[in-house]
Amino acid sequence: MNIGSMELRHLRYFLAVAEELHFGRAAQSLGLSQPPLSVAIQQIEGAVGAPLFTRSSRGVQLTAAGQAFVPAARAVLERAAQALAEARDVASGEAGSLRIGFAGTMLYRGLPLMLQRFRSEHPRLKLVLCELSSSDQLLDLQHERLDAGFVHTTQVPEGLSQILVSSQSLVACVPQTHPLARARSVPLKALADEPFALVARDVSPDYHSRILALCGAAGFTPAPIHELQHWLSVVSLVGQGLAVALVPAALQQSGMAGAAFVSVKGAQHDWPRYETHCLWKAGRDNPALGLFLSAVREVASGG
């Protein structure tokens, strides 16, 4: 008998004999008769290549190899039980890990609070956070490299489900040195003749085109246009007096120096709002995801 034919059964039987030091009683405690137990022990001894017990009519003793094998066998059985339990826990959602994507602005709108809450409620669930642009997240969600993502998009692709997490208005972002910075609100058209900062089309194609459409509706085409890779870069550029922008209201919390935020006149309900959705691939089977989504729903509705 080689290692390939060793089974947990052999370890269970071995430990029973090591415990009782008596084949008959060990067999009884295992609920079988003595001869098959003798056979099984001979089989492990074959696998080890050496006797594990010395037998005599006086009783049974562990050999040195047998003594060494006791804790080892116990460890295997424990590890096996643990393996089952782990898988069970992951299946029930009590343990496991989730890869969560998020667009940078979520850092100013609910994400930290939500994660903190979730972590304290489910300490055995590991969250792997990935800051990614909205479009990257959509790809990763579809390829199942992410379990869920916080995304800014109006067009939700086929096969993804969503929860609306937050909806914010767009506000004008101008340098503090700019004359408009002190106004209570400005008409969109007032931004017409300024360099305009936008997140790059491929980072958030949806909003890129939307904002251009808004400007078009207000009767101007912004020029020149600076394209940035990140919303924070947009605000930073404005803060340095180099552009104006239309940004989600949440960015007022960014604390970026030199940037002022002013609401836009005529920004009513018909205006596009800056919406954040939590997306996930429907039919994904990570059980922890269900728990995560209910936490998201709670925060989205409650606070």
Added chain:
Amino acid sequence: MNIGSMELRHLRYFLAVAEELHFGRAAQSLGLSQPPLSVAIQQIEGAVGAPLFTRSSRGVQLTAAGQAFVPAARAVLERAAQALAEARDVASGEAGSLRIGFAGTMLYRGLPLMLQRFRSEHPRLKLVLCELSSSDQLLDLQHERLDAGFVHTTQVPEGLSQILVSSQSLVACVPQTHPLARARSVPLKALADEPFALVARDVSPDYHSRILALCGAAGFTPAPIHELQHWLSVVSLVGQGLAVALVPAALQQSGMAGAAFVSVKGAQHDWPRYETHCLWKAGRDNPALGLFLSAVREVASGG
């Protein structure tokens, strides 16, 4: 199926399917046909209590629980192989541990050298050293609480085997301030009127009575007699000017302050020598013991 009926076979099969993500190919790689593999996988899934794979005609995918189970299952199999290897190594004497007893004076006669050599030759064998009186060692050897012991005795009890490790003469030990300290050699009778230090009868009954017999043969009965628990205490007492003694020559290396060693006139081959034997219980099966004993034989004969 509960945990008690899980076998290593299931883990092997699971890992094969997890590897191939295809029941047919996995079965082939395991050298069996597909249906029994399907059955076995259903059995572990039963043990886990949740599916480990999502099946479709497109192929097979691991569920979250399955993903968690892969490393766990691998760990169990590795641990099992390790358990066999450990026991095998102990059986072959390559690993394991030995409890070695020794009388204190062995620290000055070969023991450190011998252990150092043995350790470098057999780094995976752990030696547990126990300083014990000769009589305690005899008991522990017979009760198999020790694998081997370095003992001073002439009477070797039944059932113990022995190797003569060293044989030293007895020398007189007197205070450096004593007039005899500067002599080249002294007759035993010169110690007649001094307080006499001995190791206690129950620590080394053999030598206790032998030394008294020697004194008797020399025509005197030492008095008063101080009984110490340890040879070093004997030398220490002498060093402090409170007694004289007959001690094994090895104690000259102890470096104890205030004690001088002088050979005894008339101490010829017919004198009892102070012999150290390595003893072990014959028929003891610790395979590492064989290696240890051959190392002892080497040192005993060679150096």
Added chain:
DNA sequence: TAAAAATACTCCATAGGTATTTTAT
């Protein structure tokens, strides 16, 4: 001689094989 493990044999439970069906794309 007695107590205990090993052996001999018998049986059946179940692992594994073959043929077929079901399922999903």
Added chain:
DNA sequence: ATAAAATACCTATGGAGTATTTTTA
């Protein structure tokens, strides 16, 4: 229509039972 897993059913290995022998103290 096809590819793949599940099911049904059969076979046979080997695990477990009973009776007996061997061993050793």
